[in-house]
Amino acid sequence: MSENNSPFIDTSVFDLFKIGPGPSSSHTIGPMKAAGHFLAVLKQIPATELAKATDIKIELYGSLSLxxxxxxxxxxxxxxxxxxxxxxxDCAALSRLLSSPDEKYYVHIGAKAFALSSSSIDFGNSRDGSIWQNTMVLKLMTGNMTMLEKEYYSVGGGFIKCKDDDSASGVSANEPFFKYNTMNGLKDILKKNNIRLSDLILKNEAAISGMSEDDVQKRLDRIITVMCDAVSRGINTEGILPGPIKLARKAPALYRRAGKMGDSPDRFLAFLNSYALAVSEENAAGHRVVTAPTSGSAGVVPAVVYLLRHHFFMLNHEIAEGLLAAASVGFVARHNASISGAEVGCQGEIGVASAMAAALVTYVNGYSTRIVENAAEIALEHHLGMTCDPVDGYVQIPCIERNAVGAIDAYNAYLLASIGDPHKQKVTLDDVIKAMLETGRDMSSKYKETALGGLAACSICC
Ligand code: SF4
Structure with missing residues (x-):
């Protein structure tokens, strides 16, 4: 099911932690990247050829259509x-696009200008021969004839592929310094080289991205800032989220209540819940978040990051090390299964996010790689089978509260792993990722981001 054909993990940390507008990495960020690639392709067409073109058409299939x-x-x-x-x-400008059916937007390429409007987009049924759930086809037309066609797949977490064109994926041609494809393989390398997990991922990132280790650190700082900004905005923004459900934001009220809880033992959980809700509500509003590993699950890791910064007063460089440890969990999950709700259900989004956050908090607290792995395994194990059934197709119900539950689960998994005997842990992270893949394969497509079953079939809203 993994779309990655590489025998080893060669994904950049910054492809996993991607900055972009909500509400969905596969349905918002991925399609924007695909359209950007198509634009670049159009710009390569000789002017004499382009002069014959009349318009651009967009077709959406599978879950992208539904x-x-x-x-x-x-x-x-x-x-x-x-x-x-x-x-x-500009996230606000993005949310205003296509708000009027008659509004036209012009794509300028050389001397040509192509008008786009709602009628340029066809929400189709299924695409014959398409191997991915989330398929989009972009076409350059001359009258009723297709001059050029590109078929793109949004494969989860904002990653894209293009049929017959590897340049769309943006994957680096550089090889990682350390080659592994499972958590067991990674642990072997750590042991043989006597290197810390975060140092290994940092060295690999420098090799894959071509950035210096200093620049990787600066970029991690930026990721932490964007994550924390999303929490800060969310706990301070009241109102109703966009869409027909008319869902009211809850994070500010919960944050205020947490602040009034005095010495109550519930205070800590209330704060953590409010941080996860805050980012998820910002995501649902279409504002800027960091995929971790997706936008739908973008509240889990930042909630823990904010907690570490504002309650445990950890420094950015300590949290950055935790993010690198979290990335290793996201990498093996993506490489050996999927982080796409459309492929394996919500276990691949909130489940993996919770596992990443559990690894993060365990790592920054100084525990061994084995305990970090155990924490991630525990977090993911208890999300197995979780379906993706967003009500009305909006990343709101169950997604927003599910981020809060995922963050609390992450913290609890850290506690369970760190106070337990690591040698008594029977299931490995690789085992649970395999189980997630098999469960995802057996899951009905009704529960894989199609809004055709489960909670999505309830008439909750409107
Ligand atoms: S239910 Fe889970 S996987 Fe589906 S859109 Fe919501 S957060 Fe993403």
């Missing part, structure tokens, strides 16, 4: 074709 409106897939593709990029686009 829940694309709720996730802003159509707006993201238009934004990408306008040259906007996930990390620095």
């Amino acid at each position: 829940t694309g409106k709720g996730h802003g897939t159509d707006r993201s593709i238009v934004g990408g074709l306008l040259g906007w990029e996930p990390e620095n686009c």
Whole structure:
């Protein structure tokens, strides 16, 4: 099920922790990146050829078609074709795109200008021969004839692939310094080289990205800042989230109540819940978050990061080491199974996010790699089988509260692993990732981000 054909893990930390607009990495960030790639392809076409083109058409299939409106897939593709990029686009402007059916947006390439509007986008059924749930086809037309067509797949966490064009994935051609593809393999390398987990991931990141280790650290600082900014905005923003459910934000009220709890033992949990809700509500509002590993699950890791910074007063460089440890868990989950709700259900999103956050908090507290692995395993084990069934196709119910539950589970998994006997842990992280993949394969497509079953079938809203 993994889309990664490489025999070893060669994913960049900053492809896992990606900055971009909510609400969905696979339905918002991935499509924007695909549209940006298509724009770059169009810019390579000779002017004489381009002169014959009349318009651009977009077709969405599978889960992108079924829940694309709720996730802003159509707006993201238009934004990408306008040259906007996930990390620095104006999120408010993005949320206004296509708000009027008659509004036109112009894609300028050389002397040509192609008009885009709601009618440029076709929400299709299924694509014959497409191997991925989330398929989008972008076409350059001359009248009714297709001049150029590119088929893209949004494979989870904002990662994309293009049929017959490897340049779309943005994967580095550089090899990692240390080659591994499972947690067991990673542990062997750590032992043989007597190197810390965060140092290994840092060295690999420098090799894969070509960045200096200093620049990797600076980039991690930026990731921490964006994560914490999302928490700060979320705990200070009241109101109703976009969409037909009319869901009210809860994070500010919970944060205020947590602040009034005095010495209550519940205070700590209330704060952690409020931080996870805060980021998830920001994500649902289409504001800027960091995929960790996806946007739907973007509240779990930042909640723990914010907790470590503001309650345990940890420094950025300590938290950055924890993020590198968390990344190792995300990497093996993605490489050997999937982090896409459309592929394996929510176990691949909130489950993996919770495992990453458990690894983070365990690592920064100085525990061994074995205990870090155990914490991640415990967190993921208890999310096995979790379906993805967002009500009305919006990343709100169950997603927002599920992030809070995932953050609390992460902290609890850290406690269970760190106070237990690490040698008595029977299930490895690799085992539970394999179980997640098998469970995902057996899961009905109704429960894989199609909004056709489970909670999504309830008439909760409107
Ligand atoms: S239910 Fe889980 S996997 Fe599905 S959209 Fe929500 S957070 Fe993502």
